[in-house]
């Protein structure tokens with residue numbers, strides 16, 4: 001192969017990764033705005049999250065198409081193949097995060113109609129910050145091929161669960177205390193559940209980064225604990 | 231110094247983060263590169279090179295959008311950049327079209343201006359007012375209630391009067407403590423982004439606080455089991471008064487929640503990484519309330535363990551919330567304002583340290599606070 005083709009093949013792989021990182025930035029913004037929307041009861045912000053979700057869907061389709069094309073035309077092997085597959089999988093997880101953010105935003109539009117649930121909102125804010133931190137950290141890890149950072153995200157998987165379980169109890173207390181809050185609380189519960197699932201996608205991406213760099217799947221189960229059973 | 235070197239030094243020394251971005255085609259993502267980043271810019275975006283792919287430094291859509299406008303529409307644009315992590319900052323970003331570079335690349339200047347303080351001051355003031363008025367309302371109402379009773383049918387009843395005056399005194403004390411704590415919290419919050427100056431020998435400091443807490447321990451019949459660390463000294467970066475506040479609050483809680491005759495264990499360890507520092511020995515649910523951004527620092531850690539009632543798992547995430555008290559107790563031997571751990575949290579965050587709680591109902595609690603260590607020349611260690 002001549003110099004030119006070799007370079008542009010490398011370029012193609014690099015730009016695939018770059019597109020994933022850009023999509024990551026977009027996803028972070030969507031999640032951040034979704035959380036901010038529900039915490040600050042900002043209808044406009046929530047509505048804008050719903051509208052912007054299309055961009056993420058489009059970005060995913062684009063990355064998928066380019067990956068498939070690259071695999072078909074260049075037939076990459078070993079490291080290169082892993083990079084291509086990783087890009088597609090990362091994009092896939094990011095798109096799911098986007099859907100969850102959009103769902104949070106849609107629920108926000110309903111939650112805003114009832115009275116504020118101040119202490120609960122604070123718990124959601126805390127959980128949102130934690131999840132966003134994990135997402136951001138794992139996209140950093142992907143962008144910089146930083147195995148250590150990916151492992152750190154992976155091993156702290158259970159913290160989000162603790163927050164979710166705590167919020168779950170708090171919500172139950174609320175609903176039992178004042179049945180008028182049940183509708184808003186039920187939506188809040190799904191908001192929390194969605195955040196937890198975004199956290200799970202961050203863990204998935206950590207696993208993808210691990211696979212991309214080392215070629216090995218992660219061994220051993222996730223450090224999950226279920227507080228509700230304890 | 232030749233002029234070109236002077237300019238380079240000057241740009242590097244500017245306090246606001248600055249980047250120069252180059253790009254060729256709109257759809258060439260990897261072709262957008264930063265070709266210059268001053269020291270503040272490298273620190274903000276956590277990059278080490280002075281040149282690299284733009285996306286490896288920023289991926290915020292707002293910022294990327296502003297860059298594209300400047301590069302390809304040749305107009306100035308603005309955006310807001312928020313950092314994630316333990317210390318969130320909010321910056322105004324301005325992108326300005328510069329023209330073409332020697333190699334035909336389009337160039338744009340990206341400047342960041344920190345607006346965190348402005349927003350913080352505003353929020354702190356709002357929070358302080360809301361908290362103060364909300365929390366003072368109840369004791370104030372009860373004070374007026376007692377005054378009314380004392381003026382009315384308890385007027386000529388000396389026993390009732392004594393009793394009521396006692397309660398009123400307690401309420402007034404509580405209000406005073408509340409205001410002191412809130413003021414302290416607001417101050418700490420305002421300074422949260424100012425890195426602490428000074429170096430403190432954590433071992434020495436903890437020893438002093440433990441000694442000072444001895445009378446309180448004796449009064450509650452709680453033994454203080456202080457185990458200094460094996461290494462002679464553990465110097466950490468931080469502000470002495472605030473670290474004292476951390477140790478005091480943790481110790482105060484441990485004593486307060488210890489059963490009669492039990493011991494509170496205070497341990498230290500130094501020269502370890504963040505993961506080891508945040509680990510707890512007991513197989514209990516644990517949660518980090520403050521976690522430093524990963525940095526490869528070495529830490530000194532303090533662990534305070536009590537054999538008290540412990541904290542149920544579902545309550546752990548709320549511990550450092552203002553005014554949060556597990557069973558809402560506001561009076562009696564275990565009374566408090568519920569601001570202690572909120573204060574500790576903000577101090578630990580400011581110190582780029584970590585705070586972890588490990589606890590199980592009926593089995594006691596361990597609070598772990600760890601601070602980044604300072605590099606102290608050998609001579610200084612001996613001197614102190």
Ligand SMILES: Nc1ncnc2c1ncn2[C@@H]1O[C@H](COP(=O)(O)OP(=O)(O)OP(=O)(O)O)[C@@H](O)[C@H]1O
Pocket residue numbers: 411479483484487536538539540541549554555556557565566567568569570571572595
């Ligand atoms: N060592 C401990 N054991 C059991 N519960 C604890 C312990 N430390 C803190 N808690 C729980 O966490 C709550 C918050 O603690 P925090 O120190 O913030 O407030 P406080 O001690 O109630 O009041 P303050 O410190 O402001 O006087 C406490 O009310 C208590 O319920």
Ligand SMILES: [Mg+2]
Pocket residue numbers: 479482483566570571
């Ligand atoms: Mg306390």
